[in-house]
Amino acid sequence: MIPHSPTKRSLIxxxxxxxxxxxxxxxxxxxxxxxxxxxxxxxVDPITVTVGLQLxxxxxxxxxxxAGAIDQVLYANVFEGLTRFGPDGSIRPALARSWTxxxxxxxxxxxxxxxxxxxxxxxxxxxxxxxSLNRARAEDSVNAQKALFEDIASxxxxxxxxxxxxxxxxxxxxLFNLAWGDAVIVAPESIENIKTNPVGTGPFMFSDxxxxxxxxLVKYAEYWGAPAQLDIxxxxxxxDPTAAFAAMMAExxxxxxxxxxxxxxxxxxxxxxxxxxxxxTEGETILSTNNKMPPFDNVKVREALAHAIDRQAIIDGAxxxxxxxxxxxxxxxxxxxxxxTANSTYDPELARTLLSEAGFPDGFTTTLKxxxxxxxxxxGEIIAAQLRAVGIETEITNLEWAQWLEEVFRGKDxxxxxxxxxxxxDIGIYARPDYYFQYDNPVFQEKMATxxxxxxxxARSALLAELQTIISEDYVNxxxxxxxxxxxxNVNLIGLWENAPTQxxxxxxxxxxx
Amino acid sequence: MRRLIPSRNLVVGAVxxxxxxxxxxxxxxxxxxxxxxxxIANRLKPPGGGYVLGTDQFxxxxxxxxxxxxxxxxxxxxxxxGIGILLGVPLGLAAAAxxxxxxxxxxxxxxDLIFAFPSLxxxxxxxxxxxxxxxxxxxxxxIFNIPVxxxxxxxxxxxxxxxxxxxxxxxxGKGAARISAExxxxxxxxxxxVQGTIQFSLGILAEAGLSYVGLGAQPPVPSWGRMLAExxxxxxxxxxxxxxxxxxxxxxxxxxxxxxxxxxxxxxxRIRKTRR
Numbered sequence: 001m002i003p004h005s006p007t008k009r010s011l012i013x014x015x016x017x018x019x020x021x022x023x024x025x026x027x028x029x030x031x032x033x034x035x036x037x038x039x040x041x042x043x044v045d046p047i048t049v050t051v052g053l054q055l056x057x058x059x060x061x062x063x064x065x066x067a068g069a070i071d072q073v074l075y076a077n078v079f080e081g082l083t084r085f086g087p088d089g090s091i092r093p094a095l096a097r098s099w100t101x102x103x104x105x106x107x108x109x110x111x112x113x114x115x116x117x118x119x120x121x122x123x124x125x126x127x128x129x130x131x132s133l134n135r136a137r138a139e140d141s142v143n144a145q146k147a148l149f150e151d152i153a154s155x156x157x158x159x160x161x162x163x164x165x166x167x168x169x170x171x172x173x174x175l176f177n178l179a180w181g182d183a184v185i186v187a188p189e190s191i192e193n194i195k196t197n198p199v200g201t202g203p204f205m206f207s208d209x210x211x212x213x214x215x216x217l218v219k220y221a222e223y224w225g226a227p228a229q230l231d232i233x234x235x236x237x238x239x240d241p242t243a244a245f246a247a248m249m250a251e252x253x254x255x256x257x258x259x260x261x262x263x264x265x266x267x268x269x270x271x272x273x274x275x276x277x278x279x280x281t282e283g284e285t286i287l288s289t290n291n292k293m294p295p296f297d298n299v300k301v302r303e304a305l306a307h308a309i310d311r312q313a314i315i316d317g318a319x320x321x322x323x324x325x326x327x328x329x330x331x332x333x334x335x336x337x338x339x340x341t342a343n344s345t346y347d348p349e350l351a352r353t354l355l356s357e358a359g360f361p362d363g364f365t366t367t368l369k370x371x372x373x374x375x376x377x378x379x380g381e382i383i384a385a386q387l388r389a390v391g392i393e394t395e396i397t398n399l400e401w402a403q404w405l406e407e408v409f410r411g412k413d414x415x416x417x418x419x420x421x422x423x424x425x426d427i428g429i430y431a432r433p434d435y436y437f438q439y440d441n442p443v444f445q446e447k448m449a450t451x452x453x454x455x456x457x458x459a460r461s462a463l464l465a466e467l468q469t470i471i472s473e474d475y476v477n478x479x480x481x482x483x484x485x486x487x488x489x490n491v492n493l494i495g496l497w498e499n500a501p502t503q504x505x506x507x508x509x510x511x512x513x514x
Numbered sequence: 515m516r517r518l519i520p521s522r523n524l525v526v527g528a529v530x531x532x533x534x535x536x537x538x539x540x541x542x543x544x545x546x547x548x549x550x551x552x553x554i555a556n557r558l559k560p561p562g563g564g565y566v567l568g569t570d571q572f573x574x575x576x577x578x579x580x581x582x583x584x585x586x587x588x589x590x591x592x593x594x595x596g597i598g599i600l601l602g603v604p605l606g607l608a609a610a611a612x613x614x615x616x617x618x619x620x621x622x623x624x625x626d627l628i629f630a631f632p633s634l635x636x637x638x639x640x641x642x643x644x645x646x647x648x649x650x651x652x653x654x655x656x657i658f659n660i661p662v663x664x665x666x667x668x669x670x671x672x673x674x675x676x677x678x679x680x681x682x683x684x685x686x687g688k689g690a691a692r693i694s695a696e697x698x699x700x701x702x703x704x705x706x707x708v709q710g711t712i713q714f715s716l717g718i719l720a721e722a723g724l725s726y727v728g729l730g731a732q733p734p735v736p737s738w739g740r741m742l743a744e745x746x747x748x749x750x751x752x753x754x755x756x757x758x759x760x761x762x763x764x765x766x767x768x769x770x771x772x773x774x775x776x777x778x779x780x781x782x783x784r785i786r787k788t789r790r
Contacts (some may be wrong), residue, residue: 150751163776165597241746241747242746242747245747245750257608261747263571263747263748263751264747264750264751266751267750267751295570311758313554316552316553316554317557317571317572317573342537374747378571378572380733381552381733381734382552382554382572384734385550385551385552385572385732385734386552389551390548395732396732397645397646397732398646398728398732
């Protein structure tokens with residue numbers, strides 16, 4: 001202790017005399033962590049940003065878990081795929097700078113960016129792409145979205161920067177599939193510890209994870225593309241909406257992506273320090289209905305449900321007005337969306353008539369199991385009241401996510417539930433009879449198969465319109481609203497995504513405007 | 515003579531308790547508005563106007579919610595205390611009658627075991643295992659009332675067993691069970707009334723706590739604790755929706771505690787003696 005004390009004293013002295021000591025000290029630390037080569041301007045403060053998120057990732061491997069919280073931190077920042085989603089949901093080149101598609105649609109040749117290195121310094125070349133895609137589609141793969149890769153027949157490295165992927169059948173969605181966080185490129189050298197030490201090719205590299213609190217990313221100086229404009233990015237996990245509000249108001253955090261309490265947004269809007277970003281997510285929020293469980297196996301009953309629900313009251317009451325009504329399982333901002341809300345207008349009288357026709361003049365009792373988000377808990381109480389008005393009694397049970405996954409999603413032990421399906425372009429789940437709402441319609445499944453092998457954009461649009469209409473007219477689920485992407489940010493922080501085409505907090509082009 | 519003049523505590527406590535009990539009873543026949551309907555257009559209305567205490571986030575009348583919530587709280591706490599008395603009192607009497615025996619040891623060590631756990635944590639465990647519902651909340655709170663009454667009764671009964679009239683009853687050939695029922699229990703009534711009131715207030719607090727974490731009465735049954743939990747994120751824009759259920763909990767618990775203290779002043783023979 002004694003040899004250290006003079007240093008300590010002088011540091012404290014300097015600290016008292018001026019605020020400079022603190023910044024200089026902080027800078028030293030950053031230097032050690034970030035730079036492989038010495039930074040040219042050591043007198044500049046590191047540019048930092050702290051982003052609040054509601055959910056903490058269970059681990060840090062996007063290629064082996066469905067948890068959106070992993071992508072929320074790592075997508076585009078740490079890991080990159082061959083293609084990527086843009087802020088508007090478009091598919092853009094990422095590690096693959098260009099590609100050619102053979103005429104029969106069965107062979108894709110990708111040209112990779114040159115001189116790309118992983119954060120551990122090893123080179124990223126065609127072999128890493130072959131490794132990543134083969135690992136994702138392997139028999140024993142634990143990838144959460146294995147279906148994305150099921151049409152791949154083979155992956156060949158054609159040279160340092162050339163990769164050829166052949167498909168077993170044409171797939172119009174292939175470039176879209178490769179943009180998912182589950183399809184990012186990883187290295188065989190670092191795969192073993194990916195869950196705790198993710199090594200990717202992105203503009204930020206993983207630095208530190210304090211479990212239960214925060215994850216820190218630092219700028220990767222050797223990044224192959226346009227460099228990040230932030231030196232340190234910290235993700236703080238704040239699950240409690242009240243605490244999130246307080247942290248934002250106290251400016252402990254610079255932004256909150258996916259703000260959990262819509263009722264507080266007007267206060268941020270009125271405050272000149274903040275800007276509120278209201279966009280759209282890929283989250284179709286639906287009253288999921290167990291199609292195999294009587295009486296919901298009767299389409300008349302499901303139709304009655306649809307007419308008993310007042311969407312606007314749910315959007316206003318549960319989301320304080322944020323959300324777009326939907327009439328089918330498709331995102332309204334997608335050009336192929338068909339507005340089918342007219343199929344399920346709010347008409348309690350009609351709902352009662354339909355129930356009588358279905359043989360339930362006095363209604364019936366069912367279960368309504370609700371996961372934690374406020375759209376479900378609040379929406380559930382409103383829906384319960386609306387259903388009660390037409391004679392359907394619901395027994396509400398509030399569940400934690402783990403219980404919900406166990407009982408509802410895997411166990412299919414439920415009548416009704418409310419959940420937001422946040423995967424992009426996920427109408428394909430209606431072609432899976434074993435999916436938790438258990439919708440089994442061969443016509444739909446056939447058309448979905450046709451769509452998957454169709455590459456012509458016009459034919460695809462027509463098919464998508466048909467698919468949307470089928471599930472809307474079959475009243476598979478109660479279609480409520482598209483979940484809004486609600487973010488709050490410091491007014492000087494520029495470049496955050498307004499919409500959420502995939503679960504991500506893309507910081508690659510975020511900067512401070514001061 | 516002093517015992518005939520009710521203390522201020524007793525009066526305030528009795529008035530508060532009677533007030534909330536009255537609200538709960540009235541809610542069976544009348545509330546200003548329905549509590550299960552949703553009226554989004556009228557949500558978060560401040561107190562005054564058509565709604566005495568304002569409306570909540572779904573446009574439900576808060577006064578009606580508080581009234582029906584009183585019913586939930588009182589019912590849960592009352593039944594839980596009832597369980598405690600029905601099971602705890604016979605156990606305590608039996609332990610006292612067989613003082614020092616195996617039965618006494620078994621009963622009292624089992625009581626110690628229950629006492630050793632923090633009650634709310636075990637209540638959370640019980641409702642987490644058997645599912646959240648008002649019934650499970652009652653069972654959870656009730657279990658923790660058993661040792662409270664068993665100990666109280668055993669302590670009181672042991673002292674009474676030394677009394678001459680008990681001795682004469684024994685000489686007359688009465689069995690332990692009969693003596694307990696005819697001579698011991700009536701002399702413990704005072705103690706039980708006082709302790710019952712205190713446990714009742716703790717029960718209301720426990721029910722509010724369980725509901726607050728989502729393990730008590732499930733929606734749409736109104737409950738003060740859940741009203742508080744749901745108002746949490748809205749507190750900065752509509753403080754009244756947190757204020758009134760919070761006040762209801764505070765005033766009911768305060769009322770019952772004052773009532774319990776006041777009753778003890780009157781009924782507890784030991785305190786009566788020292789006062790004189």
